[in-house]
Amino acid sequence: MDLKISNCNNFFKIKGTLNKNNLSIFQSVFNNIFEKVQVLIISIEDVDSMDRFGVNALTELHKEAIAKNKNLSIIGLGCEDLYNHFKTEMAA
Numbered sequence: 692m693d694l695k696i697s698n699c700n701n702f703f704k705i706k707g708t709l710n711k712n713n714l715s716i717f718q719s720v721f722n723n724i725f726e727k728v729q730v731l732i733i734s735i736e737d738v739d740s741m742d743r744f745g746v747n748a749l750t751e752l753h754k755e756a757i758a759k760n761k762n763l764s765i766i767g768l769g770c771e772d773l774y775n776h777f778k779t780e781m782a783a
Contacts, residue, residue: 693707693708693713694706694707694708694709694713694716694717695707696716696717696720698720701728701729701730701731701732702732702734703720703721703731703732703733703734704733704734704736704737705717705733705734705735705737705738706737706738707737707738707739708738708739708740708741709738709740709741709742709744709745709748710740710741710742710744710745711742711744714744714745714748717745717748718748721748721752724752725755725756725759725761728761729761729762730761730762730764731752731756731761731762731763731764732763732764732766733749733752733763733764733765733766734767735765735766735767736766736767736768737767738767749765753765
């Protein structure tokens with residue numbers, strides 16, 4: 692399935708597959724997003740799968756939020772790989 696990103700204000704919904712092939716779509720939507728919003732909410736409920744490039748993209752967005760003192764929430768029971776990555780980061 693292709694990647695679709697919809698939004699309303701600072702709430703973004705990601706649907707489909709986030710991988711190396713469509714990473715540019717994700718990056719174009721979220722490029723400099725923290726210049727526009729203080730709080731960002733991303734729903735990954737409808738993400739079918741995510742490869743390591745997708746996980747890294749969300750990780751980089753998380754790091755940017757921390758660096759710019761912004762709030763980022765990733766919600767939904769989407770991809771288990773993403774949760775495992777953040778669990779590993781928190782344990783380290």
